[in-house]
Structures are given as structure tokens and as C-alpha cells.
Amino acid sequence: MTDRKKLIIAIDGPSGAGKSTASRLLAERLGYLNIDTGAMYRSVALAAHRAGIDPENHTALEELCDRIDIRLEVDPRGGLRVMLDGEDVSMAIRTPEISRLTPLVAAVPAVRRAMVTLQRRLGRDGGVVLEGRDIGTVVFPDADLKVFLHASARERGRRRWLELKEKGVEVDLEQTVREVVERDRVDMEREEAPLVRPDGAVDIDSGMLDVDQVVRLLLDEVDRTLRKRRDTGAARKG
Numbered sequence: 001m002t003d004r005k006k007l008i009i010a011i012d013g014p015s016g017a018g019k020s021t022a023s024r025l026l027a028e029r030l031g032y033l034n035i036d037t038g039a040m041y042r043s044v045a046l047a048a049h050r051a052g053i054d055p056e057n058h059t060a061l062e063e064l065c066d067r068i069d070i071r072l073e074v075d076p077r078g079g080l081r082v083m084l085d086g087e088d089v090s091m092a093i094r095t096p097e098i099s100r101l102t103p104l105v106a107a108v109p110a111v112r113r114a115m116v117t118l119q120r121r122l123g124r125d126g127g128v129v130l131e132g133r134d135i136g137t138v139v140f141p142d143a144d145l146k147v148f149l150h151a152s153a154r155e156r157g158r159r160r161w162l163e164l165k166e167k168g169v170e171v172d173l174e175q176t177v178r179e180v181v182e183r184d185r186v187d188m189e190r191e192e193a194p195l196v197r198p199d200g201a202v203d204i205d206s207g208m209l210d211v212d213q214v215v216r217l218l219l220d221e222v223d224r225t226l227r228k229r230r231d232t233g234a235a236r237k238g
């Protein structure tokens with residue numbers, strides 16, 4: 001199916017709703033490229049941290065974005081490999097320190113401009129699942145399929161708490177839920193590309209679903225999108 005190769009799929013939603021895993025599995029099922037835009041912002045934060053750039057220094061961040069090379073590669077062992085200037089930084093971008101720094105860097109307009117440009121370049125030919133906070137609103141408002149994947153803050157907090165517990169990190173459940181609520185607030189209230197449900201997005205509440213069920217719903221939506229495209233005769237040449 002050639003046209004199946006061509007869709008641009010935008011998946012947005014708050015942190016902890018299961019976007020990353022669902023997007024990766026969906027991309028694998030479709031043979032698409034999975035573009036984890038959060039990993040791109042994390043890479044900028046890591047590069048800024050290493051270069052000793054203060055997140056308040058917008059000019060230095062803009063120059064940094066001009067000179068760094070961020071690539072997303074398929075890891076033969078599964079998943080996605082994030083490359084910063086030729087170095088595999090997939091792990092280094094997930095430390096608590098970089099997680100704290102990333103929202104500050106991601107709020108800088110010049111950084112967003114640079115990342116949005118890169119994301120559009122990577123996605124323009126289709127065959128991509130882009131995942132983030134502003135894909136269906138800013139990066140590809142005309143995406144073939146837009147999804148808003150969410151779950152209640154309590155459920156997302158509970159999952160995060162379980163995840164930490166499994167790693168042997170004992171934290172307070174209520175505190176974890178409060179942190180999720182606070183992250184949502186920052187994501188939704190920021191001036192640059194706030195997290196909102198994109199117009200025309202399909203809503204999926206992952207609260208009561210496991211990841212396989214979410215992927216199944218996403219595949220149903222892909223089929224529906226392809227059928228609609230065929231019915232309206234709007235299929236682009238494959």
C-alpha cells in the first residue's frame with residue numbers, strides 16, 4: 001500500500017499518557033519513522049548544559065541550535081537512537097538534571113523555531129509518526145491524522161509512582177501526582193506553543209487501556225484516515 005507510507009501522524013498530549021511507547025509501536029507497525037520531538041528538546045538542553053549556556057541566554061541558545069546536529073535513528077535493538085553531533089545520547093538526555101533543564105530551554109522561541117524547522121523537514125514527505133506537545137497545533141496543523149492522547153493526572157501520577165517503585169525508588173504517591181499536575185500547568189500555561197488539544201484531533205484516554213489497546217485504536221484511526229482519503233479521492237500520488 002503506497003499511500004500508507006505517506007501519512008503524517010501527529011500525536012500530542014501531556015507527559016505520562018504513554019505517547020512515547022504508543023508512537024514507537026505504531027511507527028514500527030506501519031514501517032514509519034518515529035520522531036520523538038521531546039528527545040530533540042532534551043538534546044538541545046544537554047548540549048546547552050555541556051556548553052555551560054544559561055537557559056536565559058537566548059542568543060547563545062540560538063547560536064547553539066545553528067551549530068549542533070541532532071538526528072533520530074532506528075536502533076537495530078529496537079526503539080530510537082538519539083544522536084547529538086554523532087554521539088549516541090539516548091541515555092544522557094534522560095537524567096533528572098536534563099529533565100529539569102529541558103522545559104526551560106524548550107520555552108525559548110529561537111529554540112522552538114529551530115526544532116520546528118527540523119521537524120517539518122524530517123516529516124514533510126510523510127511516513128512519520130511525530131510525537132510531542134505542539135505537533136498538531138504548530139508543526140503540522142494539517143497532519144493527515146491528529147491524536148490527543150491523555151489520561152487523568154492521578155492515573156499518570158500513579159503510573160510514574162509505580163515505575164519509580166519498580167526501580168526501587170520510594171516516593172510518595174500524592175507528591176508524584178502533584179508533580180504531574182505542576183508539569184501540566186507549566187506545559188499548558190507557557191506562552192510558546194502551549195499544550196492544547198489540536199482542532200480536529202481524535203481523543204484517546206489511555207487511563208483504562210494498556211499500550212496494546214492504545215496501539216490498536218491508533219491503527220483503527222489510521223485505517224479510517226486512509227479510507228476517508230480514498231473515498232474523497234484525495235490520495236496523494238504514492
Ligand code: DC
Nearest residue numbers: 037038039041102103106132133134
Ligand atoms: O516528552 P518529553 O518528556 O521527552 O519532553 C521533554 C520536554 O520537552 C518537556 O518539558 C516538554 C518539552 N516538549 C515541548 O516543549 N514540545 C514538544 N513538542 C515536545 C516536548
